[in-house]
Amino acid sequence: MTTYIVQMDASKATAADTSPNLRFKVSSRCYHRICEGCVDRKFSAGKAQCPVSGCDKMLWKRDWKIQTFEDIQVVREVDLRKRVFGTLDLSKLGLEEGPNGWEDCFEDLRSYNDYLEMREEFAMNLIYSTDLPATNKKLREFQSANGLGKEEDGKTQTKPAPKPGDYADRSGLIKGLRRKFVPRPATPYNAFTGVAKDRGYYNAADADRYETAHDHKHRHYELHDIGGYSWAAYIDESLLRAFSGLGVFIGNEKSDRPDMAMPLATSAPQAKAVDDVF
Amino acid sequence: MLAEKPTSTLRRPQQFSLLILGVHFLFAWSTVFTQSKMIEDDGYRASSQYRLWSFTEEQLHDQRTETNRIASEKVRRAFNRAQLVASNGIGEDGTSHPDINTLTVDEEQRIVQWGCEKILEMKTILEPSPPSQVIATAIQYLRRFYLYNSPMTYHPKSIMVSALWMATKADHFFYKLDKYCHQLGVTEDDVKAPEFLIMQALRFTLEVRHPTRSLEGGIAEIRLHSSNLKCFKDVATSQVRRRIDTAGDKARRLLVADTQMTDAYFLYTPAQMWLAAVLTVDEQLAISYIEYLFDRLGTAVAPIKQKLRDTIIECAELTKSYTSPDNDKATKAELGRIGKKLRKCQDPEKLDIVEVARAKAAEKREGTDSDAEKANKKRKLERERLEKDGEVFGPDLKNVKSG
Known part of the structure; x- marks a missing residue:
């Protein structure tokens, strides 16, 4: 009878009890660990049962992988997470990541957080083998509804063509998804947060055409430019001062009975009459 | 003077007010979309000059009358107190007011005007001469100050030096304080004492749009x-x-x-x-x-x-x-008369502004209460605090009996 060098606990796989030249491989389905030579011997011919006694998993040679982490449980967890995250991948639903990541694909932050939580819950279910049938069923349903998964016979499902107004996730597992993230056209940076730069009374754009008494001193004077002085800004400020308040009639606006035909402040605050502040 | 004639153009007979209100509403609805709304004007409406320092002629006149009334009463009371203290050493009883001839609103205005003219003169005294904008700012500070204060309470001569000093700082034209004082012939205390007073009166708004x-x-x-x-x-x-x-x-x-x-x-x-x-x-x-x-x-x-x-x-x-008073003899004579009158009705308690400021600072620092009162207050606060907290961690250590 052939004996297999089986090492169940990775922490014991030290040079002390195994030869340093011995390479181990881990099955990605049952996470049992046998040496590379045994894998070659047993699985070269094709599908075979896992050689660990008590394990009835049928494995191919490709199922045996080089161990990436010292702890087999970590290897297993990484694989399971890959599977869940790969299944619930939003890009497979035809969605695109926005500037803020996948959050942009959701109607609101709450939905996005729900999605993240669900994904994590599925992963933990698989890792700790809680609620396994239900979790797997949900994942399968999600795949088949969105045409992502493979049928039992290995044939890839055809993706149903999306209809307008269609929900991004047809299985209804991920809620609050937008059909597609439509990026807003990038607008140039505006320091005034959207306040109109255009003036009413004058045209600030042709600052170059204005002349003031200080022209000879300051206009196009490079030494001033170095300090950040801007002729256009100066002109603009002067003009703004010249016109700001031209249409403000204090006698009317501050009055108790303003003439409504004249322009008024939206909320004219009245100065409170205080006799002596001291 | 302007203050004499409140405009009545905006006043309407009372009995029509309801009807007019209705008309206003209709009118407002029809015009709200047509009236011009320039962004520059909205910018001005956001300024403190518009919010706090813009008035209709009527409001301006009312405010000055009110300030004058309150200041007159204060002056009378202060004289009354001073008289009583002088006569029998007992405090105020508030019954008889000595007949003090206080300033009218117009006379007050004239005195403030004099202060403004003096500030203009200071431009020529100071070296280097401050820009006109600084002078203008100082004058406006003074005018704003006397909208809520009366010259009877604080004489402009003690305020204007400080107002100009504040204007030099607000408009970035700095002097050294000792140099400034030397040139104007005042002490440093004279300049610094009314600063906070003026700040309060200005509602802490230092910007003046010139x-x-x-x-x-x-x-x-x-x-x-x-x-x-x-x-x-x-x-x-x-x-x-x-x-x-x-x-x-x-x-x-x-x-x-x-x-x-x-x-x-x-x-x-x-x-x-x-x-x-x-x-x-x-x-x-x-x-x-x-x-x-x-x-x-x-x-x-x-x-x-x-x-x-x-x-x-x-x-x-x-x-x-x-019209500048220099060109007018009558105005000068009038000013002299008001000056004499003011000397008689100046609030005796606010006469020495340096002392007033010092007393205020001391009051703020130490409080007005006596030591006994202070101790009482402290004990009461302590008690309240303890009741509120509920002695969650047991009584104070000094009260715990060992064993």
Whole structure:
């Protein structure tokens, strides 16, 4: 009878009890660990049962992988997470990541957080083998509804063509998804947060055409430019001062009975009459 | 004087008020979408000058009357207290008020005016001479201060030095305090003592929007559009330039002196003031520019056209109403009389402003209560605190008996 060098606990796989030249491989389905030579011997011919006694998993040679982490449980967890995250991948639903990541694909932050939580819950279910049938069923349903998964016979499902107004996730597992993230056209940076730069009374754009008494001193004077002085800004400020308040009639606006035909402040605050502040 | 004649143009008979209100509502609905809303105007409405320091003539007059009334009462009470203390050493009983002849609103105004003129004079005394804008700011501080305070309480001569000192700081034209004091012949305490007083009276708003700065932009604008102005039809370019420059210089001189002496800052916006100044010095130029401006802007400003023209003419009239007292003997004599009167009705408790400020600071630092009262208050607070907390961690350690 052939004996297999089986090492169940990775922490014991030290040079002390195994030869340093011995390479181990881990099955990605049952996470049992046998040496590379045994894998070659047993699985070269094709599908075979896992050689660990008590394990009835049928494995191919490709199922045996080089161990990436010292702890087999970590290897297993990484694989399971890959599977869940790969299944619930939003890009497979035809969605695109926005500037803020996948959050942009959701109607609101709450939905996005729900999605993240669900994904994590599925992963933990698989890792700790809680609620396994239900979790797997949900994942399968999600795949088949969105045409992502493979049928039992290995044939890839055809993706149903999306209809307008269609929900991004047809299985209804991920809620609050937008059909597609439509990026807003990038607008140039505006320091005034959207306040109109255009003036009413004058045209600030042709600052170059204005002349003031200080022209000879300051206009196009490079030494001033170095300090950040801007002729256009100066002109603009002067003009703004010249016109700001031209249409403000204090006698009317501050009055108790303003003439409504004249322009008024939206909320004219009245100065409170205080006799002596001291 | 302006203060004498509150305008009644906006007043309407009481019995029609309801009807008018209704009409207003209808009118408001129909006009709210048509009236001009310029972004520059909204910017001005956000300024403290508009929010806190703009009034109708009526409001201005009412405020001054009220300030005068309160100050007069205060002065009478203070004299009463002083008299009682002098006679029998007992405090106030508040029954008999000695008959003190207090200042009227107009006389107060005249005294404030005198303060403003003195600030203008300080420009020539100080070395280096401060820019006109600093002087203008100081004058406006003084005017704003005396809107809520009376010269009977604080004499302008003790306020104006400090107001100018604050203006130099607010407008970034710095002096060293000792140099400043030396030049004006005052002590450092004289300058520093009223500072917080003035700050409070100014409602902590130090920005003053001056029409001189507006005039710069305005003249640039007139220059740019000079070829389109009616008054410059068939006039040589060199002449046009000279005329605009002259008008600008003259208007500037008007704005830094005459306009400062009037209530223009309270009643009008800087944009209206500079136009009014140009109107005063070169009427034809101002009128044709306003005409051109309205032609250019078209329907956006059509509803305010007439109103703006009236406002500017009003403002120009107000500036013209000021005459320098140096040219007028009668005014000088009048000022002397008011000065004498003020000496008799000056609030005796606020006479030494340095002492007042010192007392205030001391009060703030130490409180007015005696030691016994303070200890009482502290004990009471402590008790309340303990009751609120509930002795969650047991009684104080000193009360715990060992064993």
